[in-house]
Amino acid sequence: MGRLLSVINRYLPLLFLMVLVLAIAKAFHLYWPFIQSRLVAFVAHLNLLVRYGVWVVVLLLFIGLGVLAVLSLMSHAGRLPQSISRRRWIMDILDRLTNRVALEERLSTNADATFIDADALSHALKSKVIGQDAICDDLAAQIRRRLALQQRGKPVGIFLFAGNPGTGKTYMGKRLATELGRKLLHIDMTQFSRGMAGTALFGSPRGYVGSDNYGKLTSGLRDSPDAVVLLDEIEKADPEIHKKFLTAWNDGFITEASDGKQISTTRAIFVLTTNAAIDVLEDIRQQYSQAPDEMRRASTNTLKESGFAPEVLSRIDRIFVFSRLTGLDVARVTALEIERMIEGYGLQVADQGIDPEILYRLMERQEKLADTASSRDLMRAIEESIADSLIAAKQQGARCVALIEGQGVVFARPVACPE
Structure with missing residues (x-):
């Protein structure tokens, strides 16, 4: 059953x-x-x-x-009524939660990864910037690491070059732009000692004089977003102008005042130079030459006491303290400056074509100026010594010259150019 x-x-x-x-x-x-x-x-x-x-x-x-x-x-x-904008099904979530168009523009400016040879860059910098070999090595390594990043929300680097005048800070910034094949935006910050002067950099608001033109910095980065921006003697600019750079260094853009457009800074390299607190920074450099973290801490505290705002110093990626030039390094810098001046007149200097006595006298002159000496002083001394003889040689049809000193007078002797 x-x-x-x-x-x-x-x-x-x-x-x-x-x-x-x-x-x-x-x-x-x-x-x-x-x-x-x-x-x-x-x-x-x-x-x-x-x-x-x-x-x-x-x-x-x-x-x-x-x-x-x-x-x-x-x-x-941004003109959609709230009654409609609250309906999530009618728009992209990015339109609802943020400015999607601005985000797309920012993403479009992100640079792809770039790989450079740090050793080659360092060698190229050392061949032109005398007496700062350790800085050349460190700077090249820093830039290589940052350029290798595929996504950057900030500039490639913000570097502060500190130290005595005449040690190559400004020249290092110029050579960095040359060796990387980037445009140089060289801005003398001594011209911006008043806050209102910042309009020349960031543009003038609508309704003000000059509002139909972009500022020097905003136009430069708009046209060359991967430029090396050299802010020379940054400590002499008004503190309010310092703060205007915070968005450039922290958020990856600056705003042009005339039209409100945001200019990306994510592909740029910022180089700041300062002559502030040179004696204390020189002592710090010698004391912490093998301890970069301690050098940064001590340098930051010193620069803060010299008037730099803490929020500005916190945005700087690396502080490089340049060492004083001594001995043959001064002679090397002098010889390179002489070579550049000769080339500026359309001439070439012969091999071993600079009388050692000329270099010795110029070095003596620099040493007498001591801590007040600068590369500008050196250039003036060189020009006063050899410019007239170079002009005379050029008028004689010379192409190569050798500099000879006789009885306290420097003259350029035409010589045959090497084949």
Whole structure:
């Protein structure tokens, strides 16, 4: 009996299914004429709808697309009514939560990873910037690491060059731009000792004089976003101008005042130079030459005491303290400056074509100036010593010269150029 009940329970669902199918078939058979007449009427109505309603459908479709386009434009302009903007299904989530267009523009300015040879860059800098070999090595390594980043929300680097005048701070910034193949934006910050002078850098607001032109910095980065921005003697600028750079260094953009446009700084390299607290920084450099973290801490505290705002110093990636030039390093710098001046007159200097006595006298002059000496003083001394003789040699048709000193007078002797 139990076995029979088990078999019935197993096949009972199948039995019910068969009864249901038979019932549906019987009902379909009985009501087929009625179903057939309804199908014929439905097909007739469908044919009329297709024939006369297709253009109405197309018109409604175009109206709907037009409404969506208008809503999209209003959304991008930020003019969408709140009652509509709250409906999450009508717009991109980025349109609802942020300025998607601005975000897309920022992403489009992100640079791809760039790989450079740090050793080659360091060697090139050492060949031109005398007496700062450790800084050349460290600077090249820092730039290599930062350029290798694919996504950057900040500039490639913000570097502060501190130390005595005449040690090569400004020249290092110029050579860095040359060796990297980037445009140099050289800004003398002594011209911006008053806060209002910042309009020359960042533009003038609408309605003010000059508002039809971009500022020097904003226009330079707009045209050359990967430039090396050299802010020379940054400590002499007004502190309010210092703070205007905070968004450039922290958020990756600066704002042009004339039209409110944001100019990306994520591909730029900022180099700041300062002559502040040179004696204390020189002592710090000697004391912590093998401890870069301690050097940064001590240098930061010293510069803070010299008037730098803490928020400005916190944005600086690396502080490099340049060492004083002594001995033959002064002679090397002097020889390079003489070579550049000779080339500036369209001439070449012969091999071993600079009399050692000339270099010795110029070095003596620099040493007498002591801590007040600068590269500008050296350039003036060189120009006063050799410019007239170079002009005379050029007028004689010379192409190569050798500098000779006789009885306290320097003259340029034409010589044959090496083949």
